[in-house]
Amino acid sequence: VVFDYYPSRFRVIDNGHTIQVNVGGWNSMRIMGRRFKLVQFHFHTPSEEMIDGKPFEMVAHLVHKDGEGRLAVVAVLVERGARQQAIQMVLNNLPLEKGEENAASSAIDLNLLLPQDRRYFTYMGSLTTPPCTEDVLWVVMKQPVQATPEQLNLFARLYPMNARPIQEAGDRMIKESN
Numbered sequence: 001v002v003f004d005y006y007p008s009r010f011r012v013i014d015n016g017h018t019i020q021v022n023v024g025g026w027n028s029m030r031i032m033g034r035r036f037k038l039v040q041f042h043f044h045t046p047s048e049e050m051i052d053g054k055p056f057e058m059v060a061h062l063v064h065k066d067g068e069g070r071l072a073v074v075a076v077l078v079e080r081g082a083r084q085q086a087i088q089m090v091l092n093n094l095p096l097e098k099g100e101e102n103a104a105s106s107a108i109d110l111n112l113l114l115p116q117d118r119r120y121f122t123y124m125g126s127l128t129t130p131p132c133t134e135d136v137l138w139v140v141m142k143q144p145v146q147a148t149p150e151q152l153n154l155f156a157r158l159y160p161m162n163a164r165p166i167q168e169a170g171d172r173m174i175k176e177s178n
Contacts, residue, residue, distance in 0.1 A: 036064030081146025115143035
């Protein structure tokens with residue numbers, strides 16, 4: 001996967017289920033010969049993915065769409081640790097009420113949200129929120145990013161549990177990058 005992210009204007013929405021960030025510009029990623037444009041990203045707590053049976057405190061889902069309407073979601077797992085600058089920019093621009101949207105006065109660089117190690121797992125699955133659309137390409141980053149306990153706790157106070165339960169792999173083929 002190749003990310004083509006750059007500083008962009010953004011709007012933060014508390015949609016009543018999560019904090020969603022709509023990003024302007026043409027941030028995109030390329031995978032399997034296709035380019036997907038970033039539509040939005042949002043957060044779940046706890047994570048909806050595990051690596052080697054280990055759950056994480058939070059996950060950011062970066063939702064992309066290609067020119068034919070196909071979806072690809074990048075999952076960035078979040079663990080306790082150092083301050084996460086991109087998450088802090090989102091938290092600094094939270095709207096005061098559910099259902100409201102707040103336009104940030106500065107740009108966000110989503111490269112700051114991605115881990116240094118860009119290896120990943122990929123599989124076909126579904127969206128994790130209704131209508132749980134099928135045939136979604138998932139890219140789960142192997143290395144988590146860190147956020148401070150204060151950053152994680154602020155989100156958890158707003159949404160203490162907004163995650164779909166972990167789904168069994170079933171007969172899904174999960175591929176691993178080099």
